[in-house]
Amino acid sequence: MMFSEAFLRYLVFGGMGLTALAIVLFIVFFLRDLKEETLW
Amino acid sequence: MENALSFLPPSLSWGLLFGLATIWVVLGFFFGRKAKNLEGFMLAGRNVGLAFGAATAVATWITSNTTLLAPQFAIQMGIWGMLAYCTASIGLFLFAPLAKRIQALMPHGMTSGDFVRLRYGPTAWKIFLLISSFYAVTWLVSMGMAGGLLMEVLAGIPYKIGMSVILFTCIAYTLIGGMYAVIGTDFLQTLVILIGVLVVAIFVFSATDLHVVYESVSTERPALLKVLFPAAIMAVFNNLLFGLGEIFHSNVWWSRAFAIRKGLGFKAYAFAGLFWLPIPIVAGFVALSADSLGIMPYRPDIIGPLVAGTVLGKTGAVLIYIVVFCSIASSIDSLLAATSDLVVKDFVGGLIYKGNISDEKLGKLAKICILVIGLGAWLACLPRIADLASVLFFAGPLVGSTVWPIITGLFWPKATKAGAIWGMVLGSTCGLWAYFSIGWFAASLVGTAVSMITVVVAATLSSHKFDFKLLDELPARPTPLTQGDRA
Numbered sequence: 001m002m003f004s005e006a007f008l009r010y011l012v013f014g015g016m017g018l019t020a021l022a023i024v025l026f027i028v029f030f031l032r033d034l035k036e037e038t039l040w
Numbered sequence: 041m042e043n044a045l046s047f048l049p050p051s052l053s054w055g056l057l058f059g060l061a062t063i064w065v066v067l068g069f070f071f072g073r074k075a076k077n078l079e080g081f082m083l084a085g086r087n088v089g090l091a092f093g094a095a096t097a098v099a100t101w102i103t104s105n106t107t108l109l110a111p112q113f114a115i116q117m118g119i120w121g122m123l124a125y126c127t128a129s130i131g132l133f134l135f136a137p138l139a140k141r142i143q144a145l146m147p148h149g150m151t152s153g154d155f156v157r158l159r160y161g162p163t164a165w166k167i168f169l170l171i172s173s174f175y176a177v178t179w180l181v182s183m184g185m186a187g188g189l190l191m192e193v194l195a196g197i198p199y200k201i202g203m204s205v206i207l208f209t210c211i212a213y214t215l216i217g218g219m220y221a222v223i224g225t226d227f228l229q230t231l232v233i234l235i236g237v238l239v240v241a242i243f244v245f246s247a248t249d250l251h252v253v254y255e256s257v258s259t260e261r262p263a264l265l266k267v268l269f270p271a272a273i274m275a276v277f278n279n280l281l282f283g284l285g286e287i288f289h290s291n292v293w294w295s296r297a298f299a300i301r302k303g304l305g306f307k308a309y310a311f312a313g314l315f316w317l318p319i320p321i322v323a324g325f326v327a328l329s330a331d332s333l334g335i336m337p338y339r340p341d342i343i344g345p346l347v348a349g350t351v352l353g354k355t356g357a358v359l360i361y362i363v364v365f366c367s368i369a370s371s372i373d374s375l376l377a378a379t380s381d382l383v384v385k386d387f388v389g390g391l392i393y394k395g396n397i398s399d400e401k402l403g404k405l406a407k408i409c410i411l412v413i414g415l416g417a418w419l420a421c422l423p424r425i426a427d428l429a430s431v432l433f434f435a436g437p438l439v440g441s442t443v444w445p446i447i448t449g450l451f452w453p454k455a456t457k458a459g460a461i462w463g464m465v466l467g468s469t470c471g472l473w474a475y476f477s478i479g480w481f482a483a484s485l486v487g488t489a490v491s492m493i494t495v496v497v498a499a500t501l502s503s504h505k506f507d508f509k510l511l512d513e514l515p516a517r518p519t520p521l522t523q524g525d526r527a
Contacts, residue, residue, distance in 0.1 A: 002258065002262070003267060007119070008265075012250065012325045015325065016322055018317065019237065019238045019241075023238065026094070026234075027231075033090060033091045
């Protein structure tokens with residue numbers, strides 16, 4: 001039994017999407033912490 | 041000297057090396073200005089927010105292995121290889137509830153050694169310190185060596201120079217700014233790594249077609265797409281358990297739990313796990329595209345940079361160079377800071393001074409310690425031992441044996457001192473036996489299983505119940521050893 005092409009597609013798109021989301025959320029968290037003076 | 045991949049001209053390679061080194065030292069100095077006292081230097085004032093807290097965990101856990109070994113796993117073990125590497129993020133997810141508990145139980149704690157000493161007493165503490173220091177030193181030296189080797193392979197910079205520049209860059213800014221410098225630079229390094237990996241993946245994705253990638257792999261190496269691939273499935277369990285052991289016991293992760301603002305520990309580690317999870321998949325996909333892009337033959341250990349350089353040319357090589365530099369620096373700085381904290385607070389403050397030492401003196405010793413550990417690591421890296429990775433795997437069963445004493449010690453009042461001591465001793469012994477008799481892939485599993493049985497049996501047979509409030513009595517300075525034996 002082999003992993004299907006669709007599975008590979010979901011994996012790659014999911015991985016790239018999650019990485020992009022991580023970048024956006026890190027920037028959002030940073031700006032929020034900066035605004036609320038809670039960076040550290 | 042020509043670089044091995046021929047994508048970077050020597051002038052650019054040297055410029056990048058010294059440019060990046062200067063940038064991180066300057067930024068470390070900038071962030072480190074806030075370190076005014078011992079808590080500031082060692083734990084960034086215990087007030088780190090969500091952005092910096094999650095980022096420092098992600099950056100530390102993205103090592104050169106993540107950016108280079110993950111593609112190798114993909115090219116050797118296929119889709120299971122990508123998934124196997126992803127399991128390392130489970131350690132971050134599972135540490136989230138532990139971080140919450142650690143913050144609640146030990147508002148004045150400083151190291152993982154503090155917990156073991158207060159929870160299980162001096163004997164367990166000394167065994168734990170031996171295991172933890174061995175692991176920290178092997179990880180630090182392996183990262184230093186990886187830095188030198190990668191600078192040589194990626195940019196043609198001689199091993200000793202590349203290794204020395206990366207190591208001394210991290211020593212410099214960690215020495216100047218302590219945990220503030222480490223966490224501040226970690227945030228920027230996380231963004232650089234995530235953006236770099238994503239940009240390379242997008243360009244590789246545009247240069248080929250996923251259908252073609254799938255067809256090439258299924259034609260050239262069908263085993264990589266098999267659902268039942270025994271070696272890869274075993275790698276899943278080994279990676280998972282080794283990762284759990286590494287994170288649960290190491291002061292690198294405990295010091296961050298203490299540094300993050302109270303109430304944010306769970307969130308920071310949960311987000312870190314989520315954000316770390318896709319990196320091996322994205323890096324693995326880049327490697328899987330090699331066949332469809334006609335990149336043959338290749339070395340599995342540099343397949344990621346090779347694909348990036350082929351698709352993006354000089355730009356791709358520069359991106360990968362920066363990503364690799366950041367991924368190594370972000371781990372070395374954290375290891376330097378956390379290991380120095382453990383040595384100063386537990387070995388010097390606890391074992392030598394028996395708690396009778398001022399914060400001011402501890403602060404001075406912490407800086408000396410960073411310098412000594414850094415120089416020691418540099419000396420150990422000079423001979424260029426080729427098989428240090430196997431030494432790191434050797435630490436797998438040792439750290440695996442600490443998982444259950446840590447978990448049960450934090451959550452189960454019946455967990456005992458004897459269970460923890462024998463769990464670590466028997467787990468390590470049986471795990472090392474498995475390492476030599478069966479293979480590296482079974483060592484962590486055996487070490488963790490034996491430790492679990494020992495700890496659980498000892499706790500079940502015991503009628504003693506530990507009062508968790510005792511963990512909150514830790515003063516700012518180390519307590520004398522005689523107060524530690526409470527379990």
